[in-house]
Amino acid sequence: MWGLRAKSAFCVLAALSIGLAWPTAAVAQADDILGPQAFDGSIDLRASVVGGETGWLDGGFGKLREGGDNREQRERLRVAAANLAWKPQFCFNLAGLVSVIHQDGQSAPVDLSEAFLSYRTGPAPTRFSGRAGVFWPPVSEEHSGSTWQVTDSITPSAVNSWIGEEVKVLGFEGKLEHRLGEHKLALTAAVFEHDDMAGTLLTYRGWALHDVRTTVWSHFPLPPLSPSKAPYQAPRTDPFWETDGRVGYYARVDWQTPWPLSVNLFRYDNRGDRVSGYDNQTAWRTRFWNAGTMASLGNRTVAKAQVLWGNTRVGPDTPYGYPSDVDFAAAYVLLSRELGAGKLSVRGDWFKTHDNSYVASDDNNEYGWSGMLAYKRPVTRFADVLVELLHVRSERPMRLANAGIAPRQNQTQLQMALRVGF
Amino acid sequence: MIRPSLPIIALAAIALPAAAHARDIAVTVKDAGGHPIQDAVVTLDAPSRAGAPGHFTINQQHTMFMPFVLVVPVGSTVDFTNLDPFRHHVYSFSQAKKFELKLFGQGEKRSVTFDKPGIVALGCNIHDTMQAFVRVVDTAFAAKTGKDGRVILRGAPDGPARMTLWHPYLRAPGNQLAVSAGPGNVAVAVEVKLRRPAPMQHDY
Numbered sequence: 062m063w064g065l066r067a068k069s070a071f072c073v074l075a076a077l078s079i080g081l082a083w084p085t086a087a088v089a090q091a092d093d094i095l096g097p098q099a100f101d102g103s104i105d106l107r108a109s110v111v112g113g114e115t116g117w118l119d120g121g122f123g124k125l126r127e128g129g130d131n132r133e134q135r136e137r138l139r140v141a142a143a144n145l146a147w148k149p150q151f152c153f154n155l156a157g158l159v160s161v162i163h164q165d166g167q168s169a170p171v172d173l174s175e176a177f178l179s180y181r182t183g184p185a186p187t188r189f190s191g192r193a194g195v196f197w198p199p200v201s202e203e204h205s206g207s208t209w210q211v212t213d214s215i216t217p218s219a220v221n222s223w224i225g226e227e228v229k230v231l232g233f234e235g236k237l238e239h240r241l242g243e244h245k246l247a248l249t250a251a252v253f254e255h256d257d258m259a260g261t262l263l264t265y266r267g268w269a270l271h272d273v274r275t276t277v278w279s280h281f282p283l284p285p286l287s288p289s290k291a292p293y294q295a296p297r298t299d300p301f302w303e304t305d306g307r308v309g310y311y312a313r314v315d316w317q318t319p320w321p322l323s324v325n326l327f328r329y330d331n332r333g334d335r336v337s338g339y340d341n342q343t344a345w346r347t348r349f350w351n352a353g354t355m356a357s358l359g360n361r362t363v364a365k366a367q368v369l370w371g372n373t374r375v376g377p378d379t380p381y382g383y384p385s386d387v388d389f390a391a392a393y394v395l396l397s398r399e400l401g402a403g404k405l406s407v408r409g410d411w412f413k414t415h416d417n418s419y420v421a422s423d424d425n426n427e428y429g430w431s432g433m434l435a436y437k438r439p440v441t442r443f444a445d446v447l448v449e450l451l452h453v454r455s456e457r458p459m460r461l462a463n464a465g466i467a468p469r470q471n472q473t474q475l476q477m478a479l480r481v482g483f
Numbered sequence: 484m485i486r487p488s489l490p491i492i493a494l495a496a497i498a499l500p501a502a503a504h505a506r507d508i509a510v511t512v513k514d515a516g517g518h519p520i521q522d523a524v525v526t527l528d529a530p531s532r533a534g535a536p537g538h539f540t541i542n543q544q545h546t547m548f549m550p551f552v553l554v555v556p557v558g559s560t561v562d563f564t565n566l567d568p569f570r571h572h573v574y575s576f577s578q579a580k581k582f583e584l585k586l587f588g589q590g591e592k593r594s595v596t597f598d599k600p601g602i603v604a605l606g607c608n609i610h611d612t613m614q615a616f617v618r619v620v621d622t623a624f625a626a627k628t629g630k631d632g633r634v635i636l637r638g639a640p641d642g643p644a645r646m647t648l649w650h651p652y653l654r655a656p657g658n659q660l661a662v663s664a665g666p667g668n669v670a671v672a673v674e675v676k677l678r679r680p681a682p683m684q685h686d687y
Contacts, residue, residue: 093570097568153608156609183574
């Protein structure tokens with residue numbers, strides 16, 4: 062719920078940030094706050110062709126943003142997303158970001174995506190920065206910018222698709238950066254609320270690959286649930302809900318080496334109490350690690366890789382285990398090479414979930430992989446065109462048990478996007 | 484904009500009384516693939532008066548510093564001119580010059596005098612991807628390579644010469660290496676390996 066308590070917490074955090082920054086604040090210029098440079102916007106016009114099973118956003122088990130129409134191939138043309146971000150620079154060390162998005166087919170036509178104040182101390186070998194508000198934790202190597210869009214392709218990896226759909230928080234984050242010769246080290250830590258439902262999609266639907274990002278008031282449908290679970294779980298999930306009032310945390314360590322290589326390690330625990338609920342949605346206890354790396358291979362090639370693994374569970378601890386208890390893991394390697402003005406990207410994904418409880422009546426095991434080929438090229442100063450071919454193969458017993466389709470499914474999606482921005 | 488090393492080179496030509504023995508040293512810097520290396524600074528290790536302090540410009544345009552590397556005689560002043568339609572906050576915490584130019588907007592200019600020789604790494608507090616270097620020199624014989632990877636130190640004293648080649652990404656201790664040249668007008672070819680800068684971490 063986006064309740065009064067959450068709003069109050071946000072206000073307190075924001076006030077703390079401003080208070081922290083005010084002594085060094087310089088008078089802002091109007092242009093930095095309301096001028097054209099304080100706004101980013103973009104529209105994503107999308108054409109796609111996909112066949113196979115029904116997509117998860119239409120209530121199926123499909124792994125992609127869209128699925129086939131009764132297993133028939135379907136073509137679509139639409140405005141997939143529109144993004145608008147306001148990024149005022151109040152003074153040299155205090156800035157803000159408020160972004161709203163429209164996403165085709167989502168429950169809220171226009172919704173708040175991120176809203177935070179950020180503070181950073183002056184330039185020095187050691188410096189502190191912080192932000193307070195609604196934001197995504199720093200996990201994804203594929204998203205960037207004020208509107209948190211995928212940079213090299215249309216569809217992010219399974220790892221970062223999940224971050225985008227279930228791991229958004231209302232929190233306070235601090236970061237300490239230190240230069241040690243040619244090494245750069247950073248330590249990030251945060252406390253947060255409003256991510257109690259993280260794990261719901263991962264358990265009942267499994268991994269997916271899509272570019273839909275969760276918003277503050279959005280909700281997503283779940284695929285058909287097992288008869289043993291349906292009485293206890295709403296057929297939807299609201300990823301930004303807070304139901305147990307418990308504060309979670311995450312931490313991250315970054316090392317930028319003197320070589321063209323950077324590595325990072327991230328730890329997350331939402332400390333959900335597993336029993337507090339609202340409207341048939343219960344707080345999940347979700348913990349995970351993420352290890353990421355980025356490297357330059359030659360002058361025009363960049364490699365990115367992440368591996369994420371963890372556990373999510375919900376319900377009381379019974380002699381037979383937790384009602385839902387799922388280990389999950391996913392990884393990808395992405396290579397992007399500049400070709401003239403364009404960029405060619407290829408990515409391989411692997412993903413898996415392992416169900417630790419009540420498998421006979423609710424089997425949430427899953428295994429799959431995916432391959433992607435994407436090309437991005439600017440067509441004008443304000444527009445990029447992207448073409449992406451994505452294939453995913455996965456095996457999930459629940460498809461047969463709950464939807465009557467074969468556990469193993471293949472799906473191929475061809476997309477073309479025209480991103481026009483300012 | 485860029486004021487390349489022409490003033491320095493010109494001063495070099497009159498810097499030494501031994502002009503009769505002056506000669507030119509041409510240095511070409513390439514990588515193993517034969518690609519020319521731009522922005523490598525070649526400095527002659529020989530007694531020399533410093534060039535006269537000058538007035539130089541580094542622009543901020545398209546969220547970049549231009550030029551990426553600037554060579555200036557010690558005591559010179561550099562104007563930082565913002566040509567972007569948003570504000571920049573230029574700084575350095577290098578030993579040779581620590582300074583901070585808090586937010587200044589389009590068309591505005593801030594000046595800094597570089598009064599100690601050394602390497603000054605520049606950054607922008609608002610845009611972390613912006614990076615540039617000012618090489619402050621106390622010799623008249625210093626210049627940087629152009630797009631063709633070539634630089635000429637004109638009017639250098641004759642005889643065997645030792646030089647230092649520096650580039651911010653040179654794969655060598657201190658990002659520099661020694662280069663030697665024989666007497667007379669000579670052309671020296673140097674093959675270097677550059678360290679690729681780490682890909683930028685995404686902003687959040």
